[in-house]
Amino acid sequence: MTAASRFAIVGARVIDPDSGLDGERTVVVDAGRIVALETPGPLSADLPVVEARGQWLLPGFVDLHVHLREPGEEHKETIATGARSGAAGGFTTLVAMPNTKPVIDTAALVQFVLKKSAEAGYARVLPSAAITRGQKGESLAEFVELAEAGAVCFTDDGRPVANAGVMRRALEYSLLVGKPVMVHEEEPALSGGCMHEGDVSVRLGLKGIPGAAEDVMVHRDIALARLTGAHLHVAHISTAESVRAVREARARGIHVTAEATPHHFALTHEAVRGYDTHAKMSPPLREEEDRLAVLEGLADGTIDAIATDHAPHAVVDKEVDFDHAANGIVGLETALSLTLEAVRSGALPLHRALAALTSAPAGLFGLPYGRIAVGAAADLVLVDPAREWTFDVRRSYSKSRNSPFDGRRFTGQVMRTFVDGRQVHAVEG
């Protein structure tokens, strides 16, 4: 029935954060687009039907920050497996980070990502490109050609742009293409540790990275965004001080936006006790005060988007001592459930949370996705908000298994995902 190009989804509570729509509607899809939003009642035409009573119908989620490892580290993930994992998590659009091997810093590599994405046919994968050639932090990549080839933003993610002069020129030059510059904020001279510096690092004897390593770079780059007028996007914001700085900068009209990961609002550095390398990420899990500040920033819109920083790693990269373990976790299949946990805790209003997964990130990057409206792409997710399930990482669609949420009980699950009207995921059984 869902193989049909024209069908209707009936009975669901349709929530579209962009328009504020929240109520039962029949959504009619034709040739990959939403062609009608009808009030409940008899169907105006004879159509194949997806029955969705008791479920929410949401715009497909947009993740501005994933690592799909292709080209170069296909043993960890490929564009196809990452896009499949995204579909299972309700994501219909993924922005792939360029820190692959080789780094995405030429038009040919941008086109390679788009081609692999089209072949895979799951979540749509959009490439980002490096700020500097080879992400070496020295000379600017060819923004114009990269943008023409399809790069949606520029980032050296995985590492900071250490040189303030290079950062200034990158922001200035980005005005030529009108794309955001996404930054991994970490002052190298204050870094070098393997977890957040605080009570837990002192107790475990692990070298810490102070929150100030992020704060000083956020303050620096806000000053540079002010100087240049360019769009600065702060990736995976993790400290209370950074959130405050972004809030103040926005109030002053500086073009700064931000995203936060589910793990930074679901976990703190306490998760590192026991030396669980699945709790090792960059930026590191911070303190309760920071976790709450991230939630507050998401709630008041200081932080626009929820992004997973999906970072698959092979077992051998995590089964080593904590100092040498790789940074990051897979995140696509747990993002919605962790977000709903935050909503249920009262920290995050539902509509804001859903906007942070859909229309807000799409808007930041100027993408025509993340909304349910007549004429829009039929990127849709059906969620059963009451369904209880247990995340079993061995059954993940990702190639990798590095998650601290393995075995966690959740309420609320993605049931089906549609990209351009095609069903790309359905819960079995």
Next chain:
Amino acid sequence: MTAFRRKHLLGLEGLTRPELQHLLDTALSMRELLRQDVKKSSALRGRAVINLFFENSTRTRMSFEVAAKVLSADAYNVSASGSSAQKGETLVDTARNLDAMRPDIIVVRHWASGAAEMVARHTRAAVVNAGDGQHEHPTQGLLDALTLTERLGSLEGRRITIVGDVLHSRVARSNAFALSTLGAHVTFCGPPTLLPPSLAQLGVRLTHSLREAVSDADAVMMLRIQNERMDGAFLPGAREYSRTFGLGLRQMEWLRPDAVVLHPGPVNRGVELSPEVADGPRAVILPQVENGVAVRMAVLSLLAGHDPAQAAQEVA
């Protein structure tokens, strides 16, 4: 009777006072054995102990080896220098492979904090942490506690000061846990770059003044300061460190006359301790070494399920 029933000895954090006391009592009886002409017990005959050392350490490795051999265990030394990750074998792989050789006890020394705990999660053998990065060095903490109880009697209410690079010291952490649990008041002293305020969560007093730290102490433990800390990043240099935090004859006058001086070794003579103090009558550095063997005998014995106190009771 109180017994020590843990599977591993990964750290002294969380050990109860009866557990610590039992370890120390057992060590005392082991020291008697060590002092006999015939230093041999058949307690661990047929048991295999692997000393897995990822970090160079003559003294600690030797101490564990002597301890195992006096108890008739078969001791195997594995020096895995360099990083397991660099060699392509993960620490977990190493643990699983050694485990397949059916050792009873694996003694692990590793430069990474948490390494012993990781090995313990992937083996059936009992694991002894012989020092993991900057985390814990439980047998060192025990041998210091044993040395101190011998000199001071009960540690209840005693004041013990630990001076130096506390931030990077597994010895300081293990001592803080053991000594506080045994009732002592512990003070950490060092420069602010090596003494972050969050160390106070260990239940210790923090001070940057050596004079203040040592003047009311019953014992002062001087930590080894690594040369790499004195390259200008943490400290301006050895000279200033020695002047500010070193213990020489002049500073010894600040100590109470009966206070003793400990050092986990090896001593940087002329930096944290002047030679006169290191070799002087107040230093108990060599007794620490002897107690080290006794403590390790006690740990190996108890983890192998052989409790001499229980055995004696059964005979009686």
